[in-house]
Amino acid sequence: MSAPAAAPALPMDPARAALRAALGARLGTDLPVVPVGATDAGAPLGGPGAPDPWAAERAGALVHLTASAVLVGPWGGDGTAPACGRCLALRWQRLRSRSERDALETGGPEGPRPAGSWPVVTDHAHDAVAAVCQAVLDGPGPASPAASAADRALPRVTRIDLATLAVRTYPLLADPLCPDCAPAPADPAPRPVELVERRKPDPGRYRLRPAASYPLPEEALANPVCGALGGGTWLSVTSPTTAPVAGSVFVRGYAGLNDVTWSGQENAFSTSRTLAFLEGLERYAGTHRRGPRSPVTGSWRELRDRAVDPAACGFYEERTYREDPLVEPFDPDRAIPWEWGWSLRDERPVLVPSRLVYYSAGLQADNFVFECSNGCAIGGSLEEAVLGGLLELIERDAFLNAWYGAARLPSVDLATVGGASAAMAERAALQGYDVRVLDGRIDLPVPVGIAVAVRRDGGEGLLSFAAASSLDPRSAVEGALSEVLTYIPHLSRQTRERRAELEAMADDFDRVRHLKDHAQLYGLPRMAEHARAFLEPLGERSFGETYREWEETGRPRTLDLRDDLRVVVGALAGAGHDVVVVDQTTPEQERMGLRTVSTLVPGLLPIDFGWNRQRAPLLPRLRTALRRGGHRAADLTDAEIHRVPHPFP
Numbered sequence: 001m002s003a004p005a006a007a008p009a010l011p012m013d014p015a016r017a018a019l020r021a022a023l024g025a026r027l028g029t030d031l032p033v034v035p036v037g038a039t040d041a042g043a044p045l046g047g048p049g050a051p052d053p054w055a056a057e058r059a060g061a062l063v064h065l066t067a068s069a070v071l072v073g074p075w076g077g078d079g080t081a082p083a084c085g086r087c088l089a090l091r092w093q094r095l096r097s098r099s100e101r102d103a104l105e106t107g108g109p110e111g112p113r114p115a116g117s118w119p120v121v122t123d124h125a126h127d128a129v130a131a132v133c134q135a136v137l138d139g140p141g142p143a144s145p146a147a148s149a150a151d152r153a154l155p156r157v158t159r160i161d162l163a164t165l166a167v168r169t170y171p172l173l174a175d176p177l178c179p180d181c182a183p184a185p186a187d188p189a190p191r192p193v194e195l196v197e198r199r200k201p202d203p204g205r206y207r208l209r210p211a212a213s214y215p216l217p218e219e220a221l222a223n224p225v226c227g228a229l230g231g232g233t234w235l236s237v238t239s240p241t242t243a244p245v246a247g248s249v250f251v252r253g254y255a256g257l258n259d260v261t262w263s264g265q266e267n268a269f270s271t272s273r274t275l276a277f278l279e280g281l282e283r284y285a286g287t288h289r290r291g292p293r294s295p296v297t298g299s300w301r302e303l304r305d306r307a308v309d310p311a312a313c314g315f316y317e318e319r320t321y322r323e324d325p326l327v328e329p330f331d332p333d334r335a336i337p338w339e340w341g342w343s344l345r346d347e348r349p350v351l352v353p354s355r356l357v358y359y360s361a362g363l364q365a366d367n368f369v370f371e372c373s374n375g376c377a378i379g380g381s382l383e384e385a386v387l388g389g390l391l392e393l394i395e396r397d398a399f400l401n402a403w404y405g406a407a408r409l410p411s412v413d414l415a416t417v418g419g420a421s422a423a424m425a426e427r428a429a430l431q432g433y434d435v436r437v438l439d440g441r442i443d444l445p446v447p448v449g450i451a452v453a454v455r456r457d458g459g460e461g462l463l464s465f466a467a468a469s470s471l472d473p474r475s476a477v478e479g480a481l482s483e484v485l486t487y488i489p490h491l492s493r494q495t496r497e498r499r500a501e502l503e504a505m506a507d508d509f510d511r512v513r514h515l516k517d518h519a520q521l522y523g524l525p526r527m528a529e530h531a532r533a534f535l536e537p538l539g540e541r542s543f544g545e546t547y548r549e550w551e552e553t554g555r556p557r558t559l560d561l562r563d564d565l566r567v568v569v570g571a572l573a574g575a576g577h578d579v580v581v582v583d584q585t586t587p588e589q590e591r592m593g594l595r596t597v598s599t600l601v602p603g604l605l606p607i608d609f610g611w612n613r614q615r616a617p618l619l620p621r622l623r624t625a626l627r628r629g630g631h632r633a634a635d636l637t638d639a640e641i642h643r644v645p646h647p648f649p
Contacts, residue, residue, distance in 0.1 A: 011038035022126035041089035059180035073157035083174035091226035150217040171220040190349030193342035198561035229280040241485040245272040253360035282378035285596035287360035295337035307351035312602035314615030336366035341582035389599030395469035400605040406642040411537035443629030447473040449480035461491030463522040495523030512611040519649035
């Protein structure tokens with residue numbers, strides 16, 4: 001009788017066993033060692049990733065072996081934000097390359113396999129790891145170089161490089177969905193949104209405190225071992241218009257891994273860096289549900305008495321559902337996940353399809369639309385976040401109404417605005433661009449600025465567009481200008497690099513498939529004919545004349561932020577729309593004093609990217625808003641819709 005076949009060796013097992021034995025000999029105690037990067041650390045039982053043979057030990061392990069380093073931790077911290085070994089493995093895994101993550105997370109039951117006896121851990125490496133472990137076990141561990149108190153309060157992870165023996169220590173944020181240490185899912189019962197008084201420092205300011213005042217653990221947010229938002233940040237010292245800082249991370253969505261970039265665009269790198277982290281945190285909360293609350297599952301027919309009608313938020317045309325394999329028509333009888341939100345208009349709980357709230361999450365059952373970050377916002381309070389989200393919805397609705405309606409709007413004389421507007425226009429001129437800002441209000445009174453930059457010589461990188469909305473009209477104008485200034489330095493290069501692709505898109509709009517395609521298409525000089533309405537404004541008016549009525553009778557002048565929010569909600573409700581808020585705040589954000597929300601105003605025109613996935617041209621509001629706002633005598637007909645991809649960046 002033949003002997004039974006030996007079980008296949010586990011990935012990294014020789015190195016893992018050798019390291020564990022070496023640490024036992026040097027320290028006189030047995031420390032479990034678990035590999036990281038051999039299996040999917042977050043794979044559910046029966047999921048597509050390889051099963052985790054070290055699942056029982058991972059959470060409590062102190063020593064973690066990767067293909068190029070040993071990670072020791074979590075250790076230290078003040079105990080207010082504990083994390084476990086699986087939190088570390090999850091954070092580490094999300095920072096891997098696209099190919100590595102796909103191999104780990106979708107590579108099947110075997111997962112990635114090591115090439116030979118890998119990694120090679122030398123005696124010198126054993127000594128180094130033992131020394132770090134001894135320091136951690138004997139006391140507070142190596143001194144943390146973290147600069148901020150927010151970082152110093154967190155548990156830490158020390159990385160020992162197997163090639164160089166370089167040692168670096170980083171703070172770690174616990175993963176809010178960790179299967180080992182996260183709180184159990186909470187009851188999904190609805191919770192009311194109660195607006196409370198928020199005292200502003202000045203009637204004209206809508207942020208209650210400076211961005212730099214929030215206790216952001218910047219090193220925990222961006223570091224190459226366990227950064228919650230990415231592996232680091234980069235800045236562009238050659239930018240002639242702003243001081244940009246950005247970061248990115250791959251986020252798994254229903255269409256695979258997406259590169260989610262977050263950035264700040266101010267005049268100082270330090271300010272831009274803070275704003276970049278805030279945007280990153282907003283996107284972290286908006287891409288996936290990261291709190292303990294569970295969704296509600298049911299069909300639209302079962303839940304319609306207490307749910308938002310998905311049709312009011314828009315569907316694609318029938319051709320899209322026939323030809324696009326990633327989407328299917330909405331089925332009112334199919335059970336899908338929903339999130340509890342709160343109607344500020346009706347003061348009642350309402351359910352919203354999860355697909356419209358978390359824009360990288362989704363199931364095969366609810367793939368009726370691709371949503372983006374439209375209406376998601378972060379703030380220092382619920383009221384601040386909701387106001388920011390609604391202003392973004394208004395801004396984009398105005399832009400789309402103007403674009404698809406081919407509306408000619410008046411421009412604002414930038415010389416009369418004051419503040420930084422004239423200087424920003426001069427900065428654009430130094431780059432060879434003329435800029436103007438249109439009064440983008442359609443039928444809502446809240447100021448919207450639409451910026452248009454035109455290359456003077458008519459060459460590649462011809463046009464750029466941006467928009468902003470604020471209760472302060474000067475902020476709306478400056479916001480639109482600031483946004484467009486971030487794009488123009490790169491336009492000509494982008495157009496040259498993609499010239500053949502973009503020309504093909506101009507010939508066949510169905511080739512416009514991605515977010516970047518929309519804006520970059522208008523780098524082609526030939527696309528100017530399609531932007532004629534924006535390039536030929538309906539006259540020019542001074543800043544004071546443009547916004548006199550709003551400043552005198554529309555704009556609130558109190559010290560309570562609720563009054564500003566009530567004016568915006570009232571304007572939307574007066575136009576026939578509900579206003580719904582879904583709280584997306586994650587546990588990490590609560591610790592930082594931040595709130596994140598998704599705001600929905602069913603019926604407003606939603607921004608979409610990809611010419612085959614446009615909801616706005618099908619919604620009733622596109623036909624009526626320009627007439628309601630006095631821009632037309634009659635509703636827009638189907639034949640009058642400007643059916644050309646929008647240039648919104």
